Amino acid sequence: MSLNDTTRGNRLHIGLFGRRNAGKSSLINALTGQEAATVSEIPGTTTDPVYKAMELHGIGPVVFIDTAGFDDEGELGKLRVARTKQAARETDIALLLFSQEEMGEELHWREFFRKQNTPVIPLVSGVDAWPDGGKELADTVERAAETRPLLVSAKNKQGLAELYQELIRALPEDYEQPSITGTLCQEGDxxxxxxxxxxxxxxxxxxxxxxxxxxxxxxxxxxxxxxxxxxxxxxxxxxxxxxxxxxxxxxxxxxxxxxxxxxxxxxxxxxxFAAFKGDMDYFLKGAEELLQLSPDAHILIAEACTHKPLQEDIGRVKLPRLLRKKLGEGLQLDIVSGKDFPRNLERYDLVIHCGSCMFNRKYVLSRVQEAKEQGIPMTNYGLSIAALLGILPQVALPNGKKYVKM
Known part of the structure; x- marks a missing residue:
């Protein structure tokens, strides 16, 4: 990777959500100007989420996510929907496609995004194929969702310019990610x-x-x-x-x-990266609570990377060794990687997360929120190692302040 590449984890994530054959893949191809997603009349063509990175004028580096239909059926369909829900947690802006008058599923997902504080842009897609250009369905959506959907067509590019403008208006207030080094250094240092x-x-x-x-x-x-x-x-x-x-x-x-x-x-x-990708205040509190754990505590270690475990791996070897040396050999440690993160955290006394360079901030904060809602302390590798070594008060934080015991 070159120094000026923008990684997926630092791009604005725009997800497309809707039923099977709602036109998600066609729309993502129209938005990107490429055959980024496979288009077929066969329902369920899209299985795992498809990610396509590009630059959008007026926004910057983004990644579009094409997801499986949330009405998928059967055992395999359940797995596909689970992947769609996972993609939803890392979505900064959701494009929600309405394709029929029965819209219970769409309204359910709209509520899901509301709870995630994710902006939603409602769409009626493929309007070139509707006799009335999709206006009747748009009226129905507006009455149910109290928001007028955009009418778009991947085939004739109708509504795409308006959609770009809506994306700009929907940018989260904290879209500009915080500086990695914060106030710790400045020009000439x-x-x-x-x-x-x-x-x-x-x-x-x-x-x-x-x-x-x-x-x-x-x-x-x-x-x-x-x-x-x-x-x-x-x-x-x-x-x-x-x-x-x-x-x-x-x-x-x-x-x-x-x-x-x-x-x-x-x-x-x-x-x-505790501040760049996560919640520094919550992580600091978690680092403090780490030192109060009992020798038989149950800790979850979560890695973003999915690499094959290596000799002297920090998350699987070095950190567990340091934890047991400080807290005792009776610790119970579970280790997960990639997006294999348990939704139920109640059996854990603490979650220790990696720096999350491979994830976007939205997704990391969704994990933090799940921990908060379940009352489980959470910290990250760097803060936990500094706490275990007894030097956390001497470690500088990105806001220029020093750690003060809470």
Whole structure:
């Protein structure tokens, strides 16, 4: 991946939802100007969600999600609908297609998005095939949903210009994602990035949080210096003045912290992503509650990546080892990856999430909300490691403040 690529996790997610053969795939092809989704008259052609990244003028980098019909049937259909619900949780703006006068399912999904605080744009699609251009159905939708749907046609491009304008109007207020480094550094500051090149970062590559953070520092006009853990002492010795900030991989906190100059701020990529992708206040509270857990506590560790488990993997080996050393060998640890996240969290005393560089913020916050609703504390890798090492009060947070015990 090049430094100027926008990853899926940092794109606005626009999801298309409706019944089978409602015209979702045709519309996504019209919106993207490409054959991004398979179009067929056979119901149920779309199975797993299809993601298509592109740039939209006036909005920026987006990813369209084509989903399976939410009226799918049978055992396989249930699995497809489950995938559709999963896609809905990461959707920033939902395009809801109405295709018939019986619209109980559509109204149910509209309520689901309302609870998720997700803007919904109602549509009547394929209007070129309707004798009246879809106006009668639009009237019915307006009476039921109290919102006038847009009339669109993928075939003759009717309504697409209006739909683009609606997308701009529907942009969430927090669409502009927060800065990764926040107020910790500014133009002209020297920032040292400590990036262990171990099994987590295969030869020739940097892991995604390192790439994204480095790019932001360059955009800010900072002087960014990169080194591995074993070269940090020499890197600091070669500087005329101490750097403003050191950003390290969380698993290197133990080695980096003793080398930190007195007036230099210290944080980690994962700590930065706790605010960039998640809920910092809730994660800090979770890190504090981590230290109060009993030796037989039940903890869920959630990774966004779906890579094959590696030797000395941070989520599966290093973090569990640190947890058991601090809290006791009787801990119960469950580990999930990718989007395999249990909806029922009540059996857990704590959830520890990775930095979530592969997920968009909407999806991470949906997981945080589920934890909050069930009363389960949640934190992330970087904050939990700092807490377990006893250095959380010394770790700088993206808003420039220091951790204060709650």
């Amino acid at each position: 020297t920032v040292v990035l400590v990036m262990p090149q171990d099994i987590q970062a295969p030869k020739g590559r940097l892991i995604l949080p390192q790439v994204q953070t480095l790019r932001e520092l360059l955009d800010k006009g900072c002087r960014a210096l990169c080194c591995t853990t074993d070269k940090l002492a020499g890197t600091l010795a070669g500087l005329k003045e101490s750097p403003q900030l050191i950003i390290t991989d969380s698993q290197a906190f133990r080695e980096v912290y003793p080398l930190k100059p007195e007036h230099t701020l210290l944080t980690s990529f994962s700590v930065l």
